[in-house]
Amino acid sequence: MRITDNAGLKHKKMNKEDTMAKELPGYGTIKVPKDREVPFGAVTPAPVCTQNLFQTSNWRVVRPVKDDEKCTRCLICYLSCPDACWIYKEEEDMMEWVAGFCKGCQICINECPTGALTAEPELDFKDGVIRLEKPF
Amino acid sequence: MAKVHEITVWTRGVIMDKEGRDVINIFAKAAQMDGKHAQAFDNYEDLPDRVLVTTRKYVRLSDEEIEHKYVYTNDEPEVVVILEATIVKGIDILRGMKKGGTLIINTNRSIDSMLKFIPNAKLLGTIATVDADGITGVRTVDFSGSEGGVDTSGIGKGIASPVCGAIAKVTGMIKKENLAKIVSDVSGMERGYKEVKIKKLG
Numbered sequence: 001m002r003i004t005d006n007a008g009l010k011h012k013k014m015n016k017e018d019t020m021a022k023e024l025p026g027y028g029t030i031k032v033p034k035d036r037e038v039p040f041g042a043v044t045p046a047p048v049c050t051q052n053l054f055q056t057s058n059w060r061v062v063r064p065v066k067d068d069e070k071c072t073r074c075l076i077c078y079l080s081c082p083d084a085c086w087i088y089k090e091e092e093d094m095m096e097w098v099a100g101f102c103k104g105c106q107i108c109i110n111e112c113p114t115g116a117l118t119a120e121p122e123l124d125f126k127d128g129v130i131r132l133e134k135p136f
Numbered sequence: 137m138a139k140v141h142e143i144t145v146w147t148r149g150v151i152m153d154k155e156g157r158d159v160i161n162i163f164a165k166a167a168q169m170d171g172k173h174a175q176a177f178d179n180y181e182d183l184p185d186r187v188l189v190t191t192r193k194y195v196r197l198s199d200e201e202i203e204h205k206y207v208y209t210n211d212e213p214e215v216v217v218i219l220e221a222t223i224v225k226g227i228d229i230l231r232g233m234k235k236g237g238t239l240i241i242n243t244n245r246s247i248d249s250m251l252k253f254i255p256n257a258k259l260l261g262t263i264a265t266v267d268a269d270g271i272t273g274v275r276t277v278d279f280s281g282s283e284g285g286v287d288t289s290g291i292g293k294g295i296a297s298p299v300c301g302a303i304a305k306v307t308g309m310i311k312k313e314n315l316a317k318i319v320s321d322v323s324g325m326e327r328g329y330k331e332v333k334i335k336k337l338g
Contacts, residue, residue, distance in 0.1 A: 058226020059188040061148075103188060122222045123245065123253070129226045135182050135190045 055130045056083075060104035062119040063128065066095060070116035077108035077117065099128040138200040141309065142210035146229060147219040149182075149189040154276050154289075156219055158296035160193045163303065165291075165318050166310040173198045180208050190223055197309060215307055217299065218242060219268075224253045236261035240306055240332075242268045242299055247335045257337070266302035266332040268295035272324045292319030298328025305329050 021027060064077075073093060077086045085102040086095055109117045122129065143163065147156030157178070164176035178184070179192035194210045196202055212232045218224060221243035230237065239260055241250055244267040251257050269275075274294040292300065297319040304310045312329055319325050 056189075058190060058223070059148075059186075060226075061188065061220065061222045105187075122225060123243075123249075126252075131226060131228060133228050133231060135192075135227065 055100050055132065056103050057100050057129045058132055058135075060102060060122050060129065062104050062106065063099075063102065063122055063125070064097065064104075064106070064109050064117045065120045066097065067116045067118070068094065070114045071095060072114055072116075074113065076111050076113060080107050080111040082107065100130055138198050140202055140204075141197040141215075142213045143195040143197070143215040143217065143303075143309075144210050144213040145193040145195070145217045145219065146223045146227070147191055147193060148187075148223070149184040149191050150187045151277060152219055152275060152295075153184045153191065155294050155296045155299075156191065156193045158276075158292050158294070159217060159219070159299055159303075160195045162292050162296060162300045162315065162318050163195045163310060164197075166300075166304075166314040167195075167197050169314040169317070170311060173200065173202050175202055177208065190227055214238065215240070215303070215309075217303060219295065219299065221245065221250065224250060228256070230254065230256050230259050233259050235259050238262045238264070238307060240264045240266065240299070240302055242266055242295060244270055247333060260337050262306060262334060262336055264302060264306045264332050264334045266298055266328050268298040268302075268324075268328060271295075271298040271327045271331065272321060290320040292325070293321055297321040297325040298331075301325040301328030301330075302332035305332050306334055 073088065073095065075088060077095065078088055082105065083101050083103065085098040086108065087098065089096050104122070106119055109119050145156050145159050147153060160176040164174035167174040175194075175196040177194055179194065182191040183189065184191040196210070212234060214233070215238045216229055216233065218229060218239070218241040221241050223229065224241065230239070235258075237259055239262070241264070243250065243265050245265070247263055247265055250265065251263065254260075257263075272295050276289055276294040300315055300319065301312065301324075304312050304315055312325075315325055316322050
């Protein structure tokens with residue numbers, strides 16, 4: 001489970017787009033507090049940053065289980081997942097599944113061209129689901 | 137005020153919403169045939185329009201008129217019914233239950249494997265499983281009964297009938313004869329009544 005804190009992303013270095021925004025007419029006419037600043041193009045941190053408030057792992061009936069030998073790293077699961085639950089880890093050349101937000105919609109299983117993903121019942125596994133007090 | 141028996145039914149949005157609604161409607165109707173006072177309603181906060189989201193349905197039974205009709209949650213459920221077994225893993229289903237409650241799960245797995253997923257199983261007096269999916273194999277998807285409309289597809293065609301048969305046997309709050317008059321799938325209800333596995337806990 002990789003959950004990063006939202007606050008950690010607030011003060012990033014200015015990237016290229018932000019320096020371009022400085023040249024736009026009217027830049028700097030409105031004073032925005034530091035903590036309310038939005039990057040040029042207003043790209044919000046989600047879904048790169050996971051949000052603890054919306055743990056939806058308990059929606060799942062089945063989970064996708066990957067076979068690393070069959071997987072060709074074509075990244076079709078990464079593209080097709082509506083909740084960005086597949087992450088490509090470059091250092092290890094592996095796909096990583098985010099358990100906390102996968103709702104078990106099985107789109108990745110249907111889209112996988114090599115059949116590396118299979119649907120397994122969630123009750124076969126001990127963990128992976130975050131137990132909530134009540135449905136949010 | 138007489139004691140009010142609270143029954144909570146856990147189900148999943150869209151795919152099993154109709155089944156959950158059927159269970160509470162059948163239960164309340166069968167209790168009313170016995171001359172009891174009954175209420176059956178959906179939870180107000182859970183949004184059942186999202187596929188697979190966990191939602192609650194409630195029934196209340198009493199020998200006298202139920203007075204607290206504006207309270208729309210069952211805070212102390214006596215019986216908890218799980219229509220889809222994976223819910224035990226992701227939700228604290230026994231929240232608010234007093235010691236000696238009853239849990240009924242629709243699953244083909246063993247009772248002991250279910251108990252592993254319930255950390256607060258000490259509260260339970262009885263646990264029962266029924267393989268309703270194996271008995272009927274039908275999950276009706278229909279939205280005509282929600283939002284106060286009228287069910288066009290009939291009550292209890294799918295897994296709701298065997299689950300209701302199991303509830304009748306385990307709790308004894310409703311009678312099988314009354315159920316047979318209400319549900320569409322009577323043989324499924326009879327099989328649920330016969331095939332339910334009950335385990336008494338300490």
